[in-house]
Amino acid sequence: MTWNLPNILTILRLLAAPGLAVMFLYFQRPYADWFALLLFVSASLTDWVDGYLARAWKQETKIGAMLDPIADKAMVIIALMVIVGFSSMSPWLVLPATVILFREVFVSGLREYLGDTAGTLKVTNLAKWKTTTQMVAIAVLFLQGIFEHYLGLSLAGLDPQVVAETLAGGGADPNGLRWKATAMEWAERAGLWLLWLAAALTLVTGMDYLRKALPFLKEVR
Template sequence: MKWNLPNILTTLRLLAAPGVAIMFLYFARPLADWLALLLFLGAAITDWFDGYLARAWKQETKVGAMLDPIADKAMVLVAMMVIVGYSDANWIPWLVLPATVILVREVFVSGLREYLGDTAGTLKVTKLAKWKTTVQMVAIAVLFGRGIFEHYLGMSVWGMDQEMVDQIMSGEVEDTLNIRLMFEGLVWSGRLGLWLLWLAAALTFVTGADYLRKAMPHLKEPV
C-alpha cells in the first residue's frame, strides 16, 4: 500500500468507524454522544478531502479506490447501529426500516462487486450514489445531535403527554427559556433527522436497483 496523504485519511476514516461505537462503551452520556458526533463529523470531512486531494495531487491508487467505499459503509453502518441501539423504544420503529434498507443495499452491492470481480468496473460509483452517501452522513449527524438534546432534556418528545408539551411551550415550567429551546431542538432535530434518513434510504434503494440493472448482463446464465 502506498502511504500518501489521501490513503492515510481513508485509513483513519476506516479506523474511526468502530471508534464511534467505542465512545459509548467507555464514556458516559452525554459525553459519549458528543465524542461520537465529533468523530463522525471528522470522518465525514475526510471523506471529501481524501478524494479531492487524490485527484488534485494525482495520487489515486487501487488501494485507495478499494478502501474508500469500505470506509464509508463501515462508518455509516456502525453509526446507524449505535443510533438504533441507544434510541428509546418509541423511536426504534421509525429508525429500523430505513436502517434495514441501507444495510441490505450496502451488503448487496458489496456482494455484487465481489462476484463480478474483474468486471466490477461496471458498478462505478455514480453521482447519485455520492449524494446518497452525503445524505446518509448528514442524517446520522443530525440524529446524533437529537440524542444530545434528548439526554440534556431528560425525556423523549414521543413520551410526553399533551399537558407537559403545553406547559413547556407556554412557559409554565421553571427555566422556561432553556427548556423550551432544548425541547424545540429535540423536536426539529428529530424530524429533520428522520426525514433525511428516509430520504437516504430511498436514494439507497434507487442506487442499489441501478447497480443491479447494470450487473444483470453479467449475471445471465449461458444458453
C-alpha cells in the same frame, strides 16, 4: 500500498468507524454522544478531502479506490447500528435504516461476486449524493440524541404537572426545558426526513447497480 496523504485519510476514516461504538462503551452519555458526533463529522469530512487531494495531486491509487467505499459503508453501518440501538425502535427510524443496511450489503456482495468485472459498478454521482445524505442524516440524529439526553437530565426530579405546564409555554423555564424539547423535536424531524431521503436514494442506486450487473449474472449454458 502507497502511503500518501489521501490514502492515510481513508485509512483513518476506516479506523474511526468502530470508534463510534467504542465511545458508548467507555464514556457516559452525553459525553459519548458528543465524542461520537465529533468523530463522525470529522471522519465524514475526510471523505471529501481525500478524494479531492487524490485528484488534485494525481495520487489516485487502486488501494485507495478500494478502501474509500469500504470506509464509507463501515461508517454508515456502525453509526446506524449505534443510533438504532439507543433509540425507541420506532419504525420511522428502523425501516429506512434497514433499507440502507440491506442495500450496502447487497451491493458489496455484487462487487465481490463480479470480481474483475466489478468495474462496471463504478460509483455514480447519485451514489455520492446518497452517501452525503446518509452522513448528514446520521450527524443530525446524533445531535438529536444529545438534546434528548440533556432534556432527560433537566426533567429529573421535576413534577410532571410542572413539566407539562412549562412545555406548554406557561411560567418561567429556568431549566431550559422548552428550547431543549424544541431542539430535540426539530433534530429528530430533520434527521428522519433526511434518512428517508437517503433510503430512497439508496434504493435507486441499488437498482441501478443491479441493472448494470445483470448481464454478468446470467449463467453460461
